[in-house]
Amino acid sequence: MHILRRPRRLRTSAAVRALVEETSVSVNDLILPVFVVEGQNVKREVASMPGVYRHSLDNLLDEIGQCQDLGIKAFDLFPGLDESKKDKYASESWREGSMYLEAIHAVKSKYPDVVVMTDVAMDPYSSDGHDGYVENGEILNDETLEYLGKMGVAQAQAGADILGPSDMMDGRVGYLREKLDDAGFSKVAIMSYTAKYASALYSPFRDALESAPKFGDKKTYQMNPANIKEALIEAELDYAEGADYLMVKPAMLYLDIIKMLNDNFALPIAAYNISGEYSMIKAAAQKGWIDGDRVMLETLTSIKRAGAKIILTYFAKEFAQIQQQR
Numbered sequence: 001m002h003i004l005r006r007p008r009r010l011r012t013s014a015a016v017r018a019l020v021e022e023t024s025v026s027v028n029d030l031i032l033p034v035f036v037v038e039g040q041n042v043k044r045e046v047a048s049m050p051g052v053y054r055h056s057l058d059n060l061l062d063e064i065g066q067c068q069d070l071g072i073k074a075f076d077l078f079p080g081l082d083e084s085k086k087d088k089y090a091s092e093s094w095r096e097g098s099m100y101l102e103a104i105h106a107v108k109s110k111y112p113d114v115v116v117m118t119d120v121a122m123d124p125y126s127s128d129g130h131d132g133y134v135e136n137g138e139i140l141n142d143e144t145l146e147y148l149g150k151m152g153v154a155q156a157q158a159g160a161d162i163l164g165p166s167d168m169m170d171g172r173v174g175y176l177r178e179k180l181d182d183a184g185f186s187k188v189a190i191m192s193y194t195a196k197y198a199s200a201l202y203s204p205f206r207d208a209l210e211s212a213p214k215f216g217d218k219k220t221y222q223m224n225p226a227n228i229k230e231a232l233i234e235a236e237l238d239y240a241e242g243a244d245y246l247m248v249k250p251a252m253l254y255l256d257i258i259k260m261l262n263d264n265f266a267l268p269i270a271a272y273n274i275s276g277e278y279s280m281i282k283a284a285a286q287k288g289w290i291d292g293d294r295v296m297l298e299t300l301t302s303i304k305r306a307g308a309k310i311i312l313t314y315f316a317k318e319f320a321q322i323q324q325q326r
């Protein structure tokens with residue numbers, strides 16, 4: 001047979017395949033989300049996220065040390081608070097000496113070279129379980145900004161390198177930028193949750209933090225999974241308001257959105273490979289229905305191929321361990 005073009009020639013051996021490989025994932029690309037809770041020597045697994053734990057600060061510091069030895073350089077901290085600490089205003093989020101602010105400070109003091117990202121949204125601190133301030137069953141936009149501003153500045157004061165506003169209120173990136181600059185934190189960056197969709201896949205995360213909304217859902221602020229164009233508007237606004245990174249969330253089901261933002265914006269694009277995406281893979285792997293390690297690698301590669309430079313993923317430590325064994 002004379003077949004002039006034989007694409008299979010580029011797949012003949014592992015070495016050839018490596019030569020022509022276009023996308024590879026590195027630990028440099030990854031941010032590991034971690035859950036910090038009150039207490040001493042606490043390491044409680046999240047039932048719906050096998051292999052993911054809520055750590056008290058002492059254990060978290062050890063965990064971050066281990067991850068740093070594996071090459072992971074960036075961590076996104078989330079607080080799990082006791083119900084008694086929550087109120088309408090999320091006031092625990094800016095209270096001096098609060099568990100979360102102490103944790104940010106301790107991580108940065110012990111590991112000055114790691115990147116500490118923090119979460120800006122009211123839900124883990126809110127007695128309503130919503131990302132914004134609630135009045136008469138409504139999530140109010142402009143009133144929320146004031147609380148997010150206090151929260152963000154407190155996190156910057158504690159040592160955060162990157163703030164991650166995950167709340168989806170309009171105008172919050174510009175508001176935070178101004179508050180940070182006024183307080184002398186012009187070096188603190190903002191990774192905006194630019195296109196955050198109202199996904200059914202956040203539930204394991206809400207289990208982890210016991211932060212599910214007490215009423216209703218998040219559809220008046222998070223985006224409709226059916227829509228593409230509003231992601232472009234959100235990105236234009238975040239760019240204009242001074243965001244340093246644009247994030248898409250979730251990742252696996254939103255690869256088209258990742259690609260669109262990467263094609264249209266020069267800022268680094270991040271994607272959040274969220275809790276439910278992790279849990280689906282873990283559950284199927286535990287049942288022996290899929291090869292969990294291979295699906296993890298394929299997932300991270302696909303997110304990167306779509307255009308994300310940065311991936312927030314609960315798989316970061318496992319990925320790093322597998323890389324190190326190679």
Ligand SMILES: NCc1[nH]cc(CCC(=O)O)c1CC(=O)O
Pocket residue numbers: 119121122123131166167201202203204205206218273274275276
């Ligand atoms: N501000 C809330 C927040 N910040 C990060 C996540 C989800 C992360 C994940 O599922 O892994 C959520 C959940 C939500 O919007 O309800």
Ligand SMILES: [Mg+2]
Pocket residue numbers: 168169170171194234237238
């Ligand atoms: Mg927005």
